[in-house]
Amino acid sequence: MSHPSLRLAEITPDNVVTACGVKVREDQNRFVAPVERSLAEAYAACGTAWPRLVMDGDEAVGFVMANFQPEEREPDFRCGIWRLNIAEGGQGRGYGRFAVQAVCEEARRRGNDRVTVMWVPGEGGPEDFYLRLGFRPTGRVLGGETVGEMLLR
Template sequence: MTALTLAKITRDNVGVACSIVVEPHQESYVAPVARSLAEAYTQPEAAWPRLILDDGEPVGFVMGAFDPDCPIDYFRCGLWRLNVAAGRQGKGYGRFAVEAVFDEARRRGSRRATTLWVPGEHSPEAFYLRLGFRDTGTVHDGQHVGEIDL
């Protein structure tokens, strides 16, 4: 059995993190890791970026967001980004990473988490719905807002 873990992004692994790319047909649905890390850099109090490792091998990237004072309620706690490397999908890495974000949210006292997705043929919408997210009916900048009770 493999050991799935998360690692903080450091100067030693930032290059590896930035080299993670999703399947080509998914590129329009998720920002590249480098952009996510740039956003994390500008919002260090809220961003929670992590490298997803399988027995120490990088297989993806996840970033939670925790900003309990954000004026937009669906940006207070949730999954901000999820990039599972091309060829590595369908092995439970995404589920593991999302559950880790949920665990961190619970540790911080949150009872609800959100995520956003753009609908489409290769959208992550079905994945998020399988995990238990519900479409709230809210659309933010073309993205559907999903929520889940923790």
């Protein structure tokens, strides 16, 4: 499915309330932190966090936050997706795929050849989504979350 109107938007004072309005399905809350918490973490990690709204035209349909920290000692935290929240009404429309691809493009632009993501395992969780996109479990578990990686070619 092609979405020529999809883009990522930097979080600004003009759209921060809109970003906070992105809510996943209620049953998914145990798998991903709310956007408000992500933005607080982005503020605390302002030198490395990369929070963005996923926009379809003028409509906010999701939120993605990556982290780019090439000097980090822990390889799993050098370049990765920290959060992906697709609004309840927008799930299954390719918005999540677009967001992950956009993070991968930014990672390549910054010279990275690997992107990581961590997910909480469980029925109804995001594992199948990430596996379909090409992430593979590394065999590591950090804080109860499975670490997945995608090698960028």
